[in-house]
Amino acid sequence: MSNQFTLVYGTERVPYSVNPDPKRTTRIAIHVEPNGVVQVDAPPDFPEKAVQKAVQKRARWVVDHVAEARQRYAHVSPREYVSGEQILYLGRRYVLKVIATQSGGTSVKLKANRLEVVTRSSDPDDIRGRVRGWYRAKARDYFCRRLDELSIKLPWVEAAPPFKLQEMTRQWGSCSPSGQIILNPHLIKAPRECIEYVLVHELTHLKHHDHGAQFWTLIDRQVPGWEKPKAVLDNMVELLHNG
Ligand SMILES: [Zn+2]
Incomplete structure (x- = not known):
């Protein structure tokens, strides 16, 4: 299940999702992805309100980092589809992993937190086509x-x-x-x-x-x-x- 919230700071509205992280017991962690997507890892038993309050406390930091990331990201658009890129699926974030194969079969599969594309070509257009087909x-x-x-x-x-x-x-x-x-x-x-x-x-x-x-x-x-x-x-x- 994915929990979507919106941080409101002045005229800024920043959507973010909260992911329960069993490794955490006391504090949340805020990540701003290279493309400006915000993810918050929180202890699984943290009440929603406490998470929102903790994010709100760091609103200025979040808004600044998102603006910075978006500005940088604007230059890399259109997407290259290389390993490490973020893939969104049913509201969750996965990381694209491109695996080159010489002779084996090709495939696109979700594995844990990764979308693995096994391909014979390293051409971004080929990988983009495969990811689109999978979507x-x-x-x-x-x-x-x-x-x-x-x-x-x-x-x-x-x-x-x-x-x-x-x-x-x-x-x-x-x-x-x-x-x-x-x-x-x-x-x-x-x-x-x-x-x-x-x-x-x-x-x-x-x-x-x-x-x-x-x-x-x-x-x-x-x-x-x-x-x-x-x-x-x-x-x-x-x-x-x-x-
Ligand atoms: Zn309608």
Whole structure:
């Protein structure tokens, strides 16, 4: 499970995720990744509020480091896809490890905290293509399974509708008046609760095509507290689309 929060400091809003770390007993550790993503390791039994308070105490430091990292990172975009890069999957962070092989088979696999790409080519385009393919396959499987499960729960949905994967720069998903659902494969990088919000949102459009009061009444009922995953998604837009 991944816990997403937002640090508010003046006009700055910095999203961060909290990872329980059994090795820690008394204090949290804040990491700012090279691309500006903030991760907080906390003792597993630390209350949420205590973690948020500790992060808030170091707000100035976090905001400064994120700004610095983003500035530096802007120059390395587009991504190179080399070992050590961060991979986001279902709201968790993994590290890309590229393994060269001469004769063996190629593969892309999650192993512990790594995404291992075994490849014969060291060409970044080849590696990028493999990582993208892996994301799309994972997105298709996961969305398909969750749409099935959610469709059973939602009384107005008779059967899980077919959907299409399509990269979009501003939208996580859409539903046409004829009921065609389109989902952004980048969404697989977001935490599960964010994906659920998007899926229920699009499934609710099968009943109400606009964002009127009746639409939001259904959303409130099916995803109580949906404001939180929506805020996380809004904050992630830039990072999720980078790559
Ligand atoms: Zn909508």
